[in-house]
Amino acid sequence: xxxxxxxxxxxHVQLATRSKIFSGASTAFGAEPNTQACAVDLGLPGVxxxxxxxxxxxxxxxxxxxxxxxPEVSVFDRKNYFYPDLPKGYQTSQMYHPIxxxxxxxxxxxxxxxxxxxxxxxxxxxxxxxxxxxxxHGMTGIDLNRAGTPLLEIVSEPDMRNAKEAAAYLKAIHxxxxxxxxxxxxxxxxxxxxxxxxxxxxxxxxxFGTRAEIKNVNSFRFVERxxxxxxxxxxxxxxxxxKVVQETRLFDPERxxxxxxxxxxxxxxxxxxxxxxxxxxxxxxxxxxHLRSQLPELPADKRARFQTELGLSAYDASVLSASRExxxxxxxxxxxxxxxKQAANWVQGELAGALNRESLSIQNSPISAQQLGxxxxxxxxxTINGKAAKQVFQAxxxxxxxxxxxxxxxxxxxxxxxxxAIEAMIDQVIAESPAQVAQYRDSEPExxxxxxxxxxxxxxxxxxxxxxxxxxxxxxxAKLDALL
Amino acid sequence: xxxxxxxxxxxxxxARIAVSDDQASSFVDDLSRILDMVDQLQxxxxxxxxxxxxxxxxxQRLRADEVTETNQRDNFQRCAxxxxxxxxLVPRVVE
Numbered sequence: 045x046x047x048x049x050x051x052x053x054x055x056h057v058q059l060a061t062r063s064k065i066f067s068g069a070s071t072a073f074g075a076e077p078n079t080q081a082c083a084v085d086l087g088l089p090g091v092x093x094x095x096x097x098x099x100x101x102x103x104x105x106x107x108x109x110x111x112x113x114x115p116e117v118s119v120f121d122r123k124n125y126f127y128p129d130l131p132k133g134y135q136t137s138q139m140y141h142p143i144x145x146x147x148x149x150x151x152x153x154x155x156x157x158x159x160x161x162x163x164x165x166x167x168x169x170x171x172x173x174x175x176x177x178x179x180x181h182g183m184t185g186i187d188l189n190r191a192g193t194p195l196l197e198i199v200s201e202p203d204m205r206n207a208k209e210a211a212a213y214l215k216a217i218h219x220x221x222x223x224x225x226x227x228x229x230x231x232x233x234x235x236x237x238x239x240x241x242x243x244x245x246x247x248x249x250x251x252f253g254t255r256a257e258i259k260n261v262n263s264f265r266f267v268e269r270x271x272x273x274x275x276x277x278x279x280x281x282x283x284x285x286x287k288v289v290q291e292t293r294l295f296d297p298e299r300x301x302x303x304x305x306x307x308x309x310x311x312x313x314x315x316x317x318x319x320x321x322x323x324x325x326x327x328x329x330x331x332x333x334h335l336r337s338q339l340p341e342l343p344a345d346k347r348a349r350f351q352t353e354l355g356l357s358a359y360d361a362s363v364l365s366a367s368r369e370x371x372x373x374x375x376x377x378x379x380x381x382x383x384x385k386q387a388a389n390w391v392q393g394e395l396a397g398a399l400n401r402e403s404l405s406i407q408n409s410p411i412s413a414q415q416l417g418x419x420x421x422x423x424x425x426x427t428i429n430g431k432a433a434k435q436v437f438q439a440x441x442x443x444x445x446x447x448x449x450x451x452x453x454x455x456x457x458x459x460x461x462x463x464x465a466i467e468a469m470i471d472q473v474i475a476e477s478p479a480q481v482a483q484y485r486d487s488e489p490e491x492x493x494x495x496x497x498x499x500x501x502x503x504x505x506x507x508x509x510x511x512x513x514x515x516x517x518x519x520x521x522a523k524l525d526a527l528l
Numbered sequence: 529x530x531x532x533x534x535x536x537x538x539x540x541x542x543a544r545i546a547v548s549d550d551q552a553s554s555f556v557d558d559l560s561r562i563l564d565m566v567d568q569l570q571x572x573x574x575x576x577x578x579x580x581x582x583x584x585x586x587x588q589r590l591r592a593d594e595v596t597e598t599n600q601r602d603n604f605q606r607c608a609x610x611x612x613x614x615x616x617l618v619p620r621v622v623e
Contacts, residue, residue, distance in 0.1 A: 061593045062593050062594065062595055063593050063594060063595045063596070063597075067597060068591070068594060068595055068596030068597045069595070069597040070595045070597070076601075076614055077613065077614035077615050078601045078604070078605070078614050078615065078616065079599040079601050079614070080597075080599070081601075081604070082597040082600065083600075083604070086604060088604075094589070094590075094591045095588055095589075095590050095591065096590070096591060096593050097590035097591065097592060097593060098592075098593035099593075100590060119581040119582075124542070124543075126544060127621070128616075128618040128621055141581070175621060176615060177620070177621075180612055180615070180617055182620055183610065183617040183618060183619060183620055184617070184618050184619070184620050184621050185612065185613070185615030185616070185617055186615055186616040186617070186618055187614075187615055188616070313542060315542065318581040318582065320582065322582075322588055323582050323584060323586050323587055323588040323589075324581050324582055324587055324588060325587065325588045326587040326588070
């Protein structure tokens with residue numbers, strides 16, 4: 045039987061506020077345990093939450109970026125359950141009236157086609173603390189620094205049909221929130237966490253199969269692997285005459301499998317009700333317009349503009365718009381050198397390769413966008429040839445010189461285009477290579493094109509790489525052919 | 529819906545409230561009367577009425593995103609039964 049996979053994602057994004065969603069405690073990552081957990085975060089008696097305006101603004105910005113409905117009124121609810129890292133006994137969340145309504149996110153697939161994934165809603169909630177199950181004499185250690193950190197939970201419709209689409213969707217969300225600057229998107233530090241709902245159904249069937257929810261899948265790669273395993277498990281189960289049960293599973297990256305979490309049935313009875321400590325949040329139109337006017341250009345718009353305005357290929361446009369830092373770097377290189385295609389080639393070729401080799405991100409590139417733009421400009425105006433350009437790039441990368449012009453001057457890399465000088469060098473090379481000239485003369489005409497490479501190499505060497513290779517090629521061919 | 533002992537026990541367990549057998553049966557009576565009243569309310573036509581999420585006719589005030597709290601860990605942990613390396617210790621919980 046042919047099977048179809050149906051996937052929906054719940055993505056938790058930690059918002060990059062300075063203070064917590066309901067208290068004035070710091071959200072900075074990596075502090076000593078419990079030094080950033082105040083009376084509100086600890087759920088001590090008599091404390092009241094006060095909502096952080098920046099968390100609201102960030103959630104709304106996300107909503108505007110995905111063209112979502114932003115309801116005028118949203119309401120906080122209590123999700124009740126007992127766990128030591130949640131000292132209040134409830135998580136303040138939004139069940140019935142979330143701050144962001146239905147919207148959509150465009151994803152780019154491997155073949156550069158795009159697909160729209162519908163967003164059901166996104167809501168604000170507080171993060172819980174962390175439980176440490178290491179050795180504390182058989183007890184569990186609790187760090188509540190993370191308790192109260194604002195989260196935006198983004199819930200998609202079950203619109204994805206394979207693991208690649210799910211990963212592409214997660215990347216799209218990542219790039220939207222980092223473009224907006226509402227989250228650092230750091231998955232390793234848990235700034236973005238993901239629950240995956242997976243089910244399978246016979247191809248052509250409209251009704252959904254029973255789904256399993258895979259918790260806490262925390263990297264792009266794990267999303268693909270967890271789904272691949274889960275899909276295979278469900279298909280095998282059904283084909284062997286079994287039934288998928290609706291349950292929560294945990295992905296184990298070390299064994300590359302998902303495992304059932306034994307949860308009591310009652311654990312899912314959260315008894316939501318409106319939080320009496322918080323009043324309804326009302327957003328007026330003027331506020332929404334104000335936030336809308338401050339939105340940066342978003343990845344999908346940038347990608348489209350790179351193609352239509354700058355004439356880049358779909359692939360180049362997609363790679364260069366993937367992160368805000370990458371896009372800004374590329375745009376600056378383009379501004380300085382004036383040639384989008386060359387800028388794209390250098391950023392994705394020489395620069396990306398060098399960054400990769402040293403495991404650097406583009407923010408930490410030793411060569412600046414201005415320097416790279418300046419270098420490309422010198423290639424475009426024929427001041428240097430391609431080979432010299434690589435030398436200049438390496439020099440700038442190593443901090444030898446502050447601009448391409450400085451390096452070109454210091455290293456004497458300026459391209460020789462003076463025909464007289466080039467002809468003199470060629471004459472000398474020909475005079476010094478009688479054996480090769482004889483070989484050239486005696487070979488089949490169609491093989492001569494290849495043989496000319498030897499002479500070009502010698503001339504380039506004589507010019508210490510500064511001769512214009514096209515020019516050398518032309519003059520050489522004419523001179524050698526004159527000897528036939 | 530007729531309320532039974534088991535419903536009361538379940539609700540009590542979810543809220544982590546200890547309820548004795550005698551209390552459970554008296555809660556069945558009390559809670560049933562509350563549910564009867566809810567049933568009465570259900571018969572009212574509320575078409576077009578906006579659900580009330582808070583009794584106060586006011587909207588949420590927001591605070592500026594500023595860190596105003598300082599580290600009070602030592603004070604807070606003075607009333608904790610067990611702490612170690614800055615962590616609160618609780619009976620082992622296994623996921």
